[in-house]
Amino acid sequence: MTPPMMPVGPTEAYLAAFAARLAVSPRRRRRVQAEAADHLRDVAEALAASGVPGIEAEREALERFGDPETAAAAFGSTLCGRVWRAGRRVVRRRPPVGARSSEVVSDPEPQRGRWPAATCDVCGAVVTPAERFVDELSGIGEIETPVTVIAHRACYEMGKAILALRAMPLKSTAPPARSH
């Protein structure tokens, strides 16, 4: 027997959508999500204390924070540099990167509750329903046929970075030849 579904409030739904769109490492995502949750609760409580009814206070707090996509995008740039460097190291050490890391795509949309359990197509770790997003990739690099992918958001960004790296020439790490 499946347990009854817990009701999800607007703040929980918002935080899930926000977290799913964060292009940061899982550890950083947990921190950002916790800070956002604290903030939203503080704002809602302050509004409630000033006389705004509970649910309206919650909604106004969310409105002030902005739409989850825009709010999450503001954190994106911090990952890029690190992912880029990590991806570059991976490509240098082990070219070509396994095909699975490039089977990751754009416009992710979390589709929670559809799959009972899954592992990330990039890192192989378990993806919880809250962090999971599923997408279809085609027309990027050597991927011509659409491929369905399940991955963590951070892994997805890593996959994209690796894909981009594979498309660019790498600077040689070999020592320059000596002239005689």
Add this chain to the structure above:
Amino acid sequence: MRDSGKGQMDLLLLAVLEAAPAYGYVLIEEIRRRSDGLFELPESTVYPALHKLEGRHLVGSEWAEVNGRRRRVYTLTAAGRRALAGQREAWRRYAQAVSSVGDTP
């Protein structure tokens, strides 16, 4: 008139942290209070700004219990203090220059 304060976000955050360590919500409220409500910082942009300042070692942060709740509390570092002094000076020069031009008929 209200302003998003985004152009001077770093200066505002560092200046408030100079007085005491604080977490995000308190920083936003303090900036609003000190500016008499003029600076309404877009709330979701404050956290990425704090994280970037932390990445530049201008602020530090840690989880701490404040009023019975676990909070991410930010503190100004020595480098942050120096950066704040520089930004203040740059802002004074800028404000003075605007004033000199604007006040001259």
